[in-house]
Amino acid sequence: xxxxxxxxxxxxxxxxxxxxxxxxxxxxxxxxxxxxxxxxxxxxxxxxxxxxxxxxxxxxxxxxxxxxxxxxxxxxxxxxxxxxxxxxxxxxxxxxxxxxxxxxxxxxxxxxxxxxxxxxxxxxxxxxxxxxxxxxxxxxxxxxxxxxxxxxxxxxxxxxxxxxxxxxxxxxxxxxxxxxxxxxxxxxxxxxxxxxxxxxxxxxxxxxxxxxxxxxxxxxxxxxxxxxxxxxxxxxxxxxxxxxxxxxxxxxxxxxxxxxxxxxxxxxxxxxxxxxxxxxxxxxxxxxxxxxxxxxxxxxxxxxxxxxxxxxxxxxxxxxxxxxxxxxxxxxxxxxxxxxxxxxxxxxxxxxxxxxxxxxxxxxxxxxxxxxxxxxxxxxxxxxxxxxxxxxxxxxxxxxxxxxxxxxxxxxxxxxxxxx
Amino acid sequence: xxxxxxxxxxxxxxxxxxxxxxxxxxxxxxxxxxxxxxxxxxxxxxxxxxxxxxxxxxxxxxxxxxxxxxxxxxxxxxxxxxxxxxxxxxxxxxxxxxxxxxxxxxxxxxxxxxxxxxxxxxxxxxxxxxxxxxxxxxxxxxxxxxxxxxxxxxxxxxxxxxxxxxxxxxxxxxxxxxxxxxxxxxxxxxxxxxxxxxxxxxxxxxxxxxxxxxxxxxxxxxxxxxxxxxxxxxxxxxxxxxxxxxxxxxxxxxxxxxxxxxxxxxxxxxxxxxxxxxxxxxxxxxxxxxxxxxxxxxxxxxxxxxxxxxxxxxxxxxxxxxxxxxxxxxxxxxxxxxxxxxxxxxxxxxxxxxxxxxxxxxxxxxxxxxxxxxxxxxxxxx
Numbered sequence: 001x002x003x004x005x006x007x008x009x010x011x012x013x014x015x016x017x018x019x020x021x022x023x024x025x026x027x028x029x030x031x032x033x034x035x036x037x038x039x040x041x042x043x044x045x046x047x048x049x050x051x052x053x054x055x056x057x058x059x060x061x062x063x064x065x066x067x068x069x070x071x072x073x074x075x076x077x078x079x080x081x082x083x084x085x086x087x088x089x090x091x092x093x094x095x096x097x098x099x100x101x102x103x104x105x106x107x108x109x110x111x112x113x114x115x116x117x118x119x120x121x122x123x124x125x126x127x128x129x130x131x132x133x134x135x136x137x138x139x140x141x142x143x144x145x146x147x148x149x150x151x152x153x154x155x156x157x158x159x160x161x162x163x164x165x166x167x168x169x170x171x172x173x174x175x176x177x178x179x180x181x182x183x184x185x186x187x188x189x190x191x192x193x194x195x196x197x198x199x200x201x202x203x204x205x206x207x208x209x210x211x212x213x214x215x216x217x218x219x220x221x222x223x224x225x226x227x228x229x230x231x232x233x234x235x236x237x238x239x240x241x242x243x244x245x246x247x248x249x250x251x252x253x254x255x256x257x258x259x260x261x262x263x264x265x266x267x268x269x270x271x272x273x274x275x276x277x278x279x280x281x282x283x284x285x286x287x288x289x290x291x292x293x294x295x296x297x298x299x300x301x302x303x304x305x306x307x308x309x310x311x312x313x314x315x316x317x318x319x320x321x322x323x324x325x326x327x328x329x330x331x332x333x334x335x336x337x338x339x340x341x342x343x344x345x346x347x348x349x350x351x352x353x354x355x356x357x358x359x360x361x362x363x364x365x366x367x368x369x370x371x372x373x374x375x376x377x378x379x380x381x382x383x384x385x386x387x388x389x390x391x392x393x394x395x396x397x398x399x400x401x402x403x404x405x406x407x408x409x410x411x412x413x414x415x416x417x418x419x420x
Numbered sequence: 421x422x423x424x425x426x427x428x429x430x431x432x433x434x435x436x437x438x439x440x441x442x443x444x445x446x447x448x449x450x451x452x453x454x455x456x457x458x459x460x461x462x463x464x465x466x467x468x469x470x471x472x473x474x475x476x477x478x479x480x481x482x483x484x485x486x487x488x489x490x491x492x493x494x495x496x497x498x499x500x501x502x503x504x505x506x507x508x509x510x511x512x513x514x515x516x517x518x519x520x521x522x523x524x525x526x527x528x529x530x531x532x533x534x535x536x537x538x539x540x541x542x543x544x545x546x547x548x549x550x551x552x553x554x555x556x557x558x559x560x561x562x563x564x565x566x567x568x569x570x571x572x573x574x575x576x577x578x579x580x581x582x583x584x585x586x587x588x589x590x591x592x593x594x595x596x597x598x599x600x601x602x603x604x605x606x607x608x609x610x611x612x613x614x615x616x617x618x619x620x621x622x623x624x625x626x627x628x629x630x631x632x633x634x635x636x637x638x639x640x641x642x643x644x645x646x647x648x649x650x651x652x653x654x655x656x657x658x659x660x661x662x663x664x665x666x667x668x669x670x671x672x673x674x675x676x677x678x679x680x681x682x683x684x685x686x687x688x689x690x691x692x693x694x695x696x697x698x699x700x701x702x703x704x705x706x707x708x709x710x711x712x713x714x715x716x717x718x719x720x721x722x723x724x725x726x727x728x729x730x731x732x733x734x735x736x737x738x739x740x741x742x743x744x745x746x747x748x749x750x751x752x753x754x755x756x757x758x759x760x761x762x763x764x765x766x767x768x769x770x771x772x773x774x775x776x777x778x779x780x781x782x783x784x785x786x787x788x789x790x791x792x793x794x795x796x797x798x799x800x801x802x
Binding site: 019023026027030033034037041044045048049051052053056057065066067068069070072074075147148149151169196197198199202276277278279280281282283284287288291292294295296298299300302303305306307309310313314316317320321365369372373374 | 531
């Protein structure tokens with residue numbers, strides 16, 4: 001009898017069931033999408049924040065003092081120590097290598113440029129988009145990844161070529177355009193493009209690393225290395241000195257993607273190096289990230305509240321409309337418990353169906369949001385599914401409870417006369 | 421209604437001023453069915469509050485995040501052409517162009533020698549301003565008095581390894597300095613020694629060659645400002661810092677789009693909530709509808725009655741919701757950004773119109789259903 005009551009109610013009252021079902025589906029869908037977006041937003045924004053450039057710098061440990069003014073290194077090139085280019089692919093072997101978006105080695109050299117060696121300029125050797133191998137794995141890295149604000153008019157040079165980029169101010173001064181030649185230390189090189197960087201590079205020549213090493217006469221030399229890594233905002237643990245930690249704490253520190261622990265791991269793989277966070281980028285990243293995450297969390301709460309209300313409102317309306325039915329059941333001698341049980345069973349069934357459909361819809365919605373805003377997938381944790389379903393059932397239950405209680409308490413006489 | 425005492429409304433009717441029947445019906449309908457009216461109003465208020473909060477946040481979040489992004493430091497750099505010092509008065513010119521919408525900090529640089537003959541870059545600047553511009557500088561103690569220097573942590577190993585007072589010479593002139601604290605940034609600043617501008621100028625006679633400017637405003641406003649600066653100071657190169665500007669624009673854009681998507685979803689859900697509650701409310705009153713019709717009221721009168729009711733509910737809900745929503749937005753602003761979100765009264769008409777429209781829509785749907793039914797059927801309870 002119980003099953004039949006529920007079944008018949010679904011069969012006969014399609015419109016009402018549909019209305020309530022749609023409300024639950026939409027509510028669950030919105031909640032799923034918002035939770036998925038909120039849990040993933042940290043990762044997505046952290047990737048966007050990489051447009052601010054590298055957050056770590058690796059320099060030789062025994063280096064002499066930098067003499068940099070306005071981005072121009074005044075130190076004689078013979079001075080100071082170098083990193084070895086051969087060590088760079090090892091970065092791929094660190095614990096957090098998945099978090100390392102890219103790295104660019106830099107080697108500044110002073111050269112004379114122009115038709116008769118008229119101008120002294122800085123030449124910066126680097127990777128543009130270089131393919132490296134670590135073990136059997138191939139990966140691509142260079143300034144096109146770590147310095148996304150660099151814009152080139154013309155073409156990026158090939159990393160194995162002798163072509164160069166000319167900074168836009170330098171190009172304007174020398175009157176060169178992409179495709180022209182330029183003499184560097186008396187040797188002609190092709191200008192493949194004009195670089196606009198909005199920094200000191202605008203007055204420099206940017207060349208493949210190999211060319212800079214050749215000019216300097218130090219094969220395999222790298223002056224400094226910029227690393228762009230996805231990191232976790234700094235907290236109290238991050239700021240502690242690893243030397244003072246016990247083994248367990250150290251493991252936790254080492255296995256968290258803090259900028260400090262990534263720096264520590266970089267020093268481990270690159271011999272005689274000193275890795276440090278670039279505080280301008282690394283410190284601010286944490287604040288911006290936590291603000292945006294906090295905002296999304298609060299908004300997700302608002303979304304959950306709104307969908308819970310929508311579901312309860314729909315359920316309350318659906319049950320309120322059926323109080324004459326309740327009256328009839330009560331008049332025929334049904335106790336309040338069996339009557340409530342019928343309604344709760346119906347609500348649960350609706351919640352389960354709405355929950356499954358809503359979850360699927362919400363997952364699609366989250367993917368659509370991810371693709372259209374961040375150009376990447378928003379992954380939905382499968383563990384969300386039972387949680388969402390449980391929330392849907394609880395909210396539907398809670399939303400119906402008050403209405404069911406009122407319907408059951410109502411005198412059957414009034415209910416049947418249609419008065420409430 | 422039959423169970424209510426007859427005397428009470430009758431007494432009220434006599435005492436009350438002669439308001440129109442229409443108005444009285446509106447008010448009495450809400451008063452007599454307090455519970456249902458309250459739940460419909462509650463749905464309306466919650467929806468309007470959520471919508472207000474979301475719209476307020478959407479409008480304000482840009483300004484809030486921009487302030488956070490200003491912690492990245494300068495977005496415009498003014499340098500003398502070919503590394504020359506800027507002409508005197510450039511800082512004042514830059515500040516007059518800025519007119520309070522940002523700050524400008526001068527930097528002067530020379531390469532000095534330590535007593536052991538090592539070269540080190542020494543910079544003169546305005547410490548009070550740098551503190552505000554470059555918040556990421558980790559400084560153990562800022563210099564307070566004259567003759568005090570801020571030493572980069574790599575430079576410290578060269579000039580003053582045990583933070584003892586040290587001497588620097590530039591073109592034969594020697595200055596005696598007390599290190600006040602260590603500076604760590606992870607960039608070129610670590611290899612420098614910083615002095616106050618007055619100490620620096622009296623020692624070297626060199627004028628600032630760089631002015632770093634943190635201008636507030638959108639990307640377009642900052643670019644326009646950079647152009648204005650270039651016109652006002654022809655002797656200098658004005659460079660917008662693309663690294664900062666592009667990163668900021670990108671992150672802001674993505675955040676705003678996400679927020680917009682969230683706002684649309686949440687507002688839709690709350691509209692749905694209102695729709696189902698109000699539809700229930702109107703549908704629930706089919707007996708009133710039938711009685712009016714049976715007593716000879718025209719379709720138009722009944723429709724306008726229900727429409728007025730819905731519109732009143734929407735308007736009251738919108739105003740109450742607006743007030744609550746502003747409170748919620750301010751609270752979110754304080755919790756998350758440590759400064760309240762400014763109330764935007766421009767949002768009110770939007771919320772008001774939207775609420776009334778949703779309310780009218782939710783009244784119209786059950787009305788069109790009821791219109792097709794004979795009053796007798798409804799009164800018989802079918």
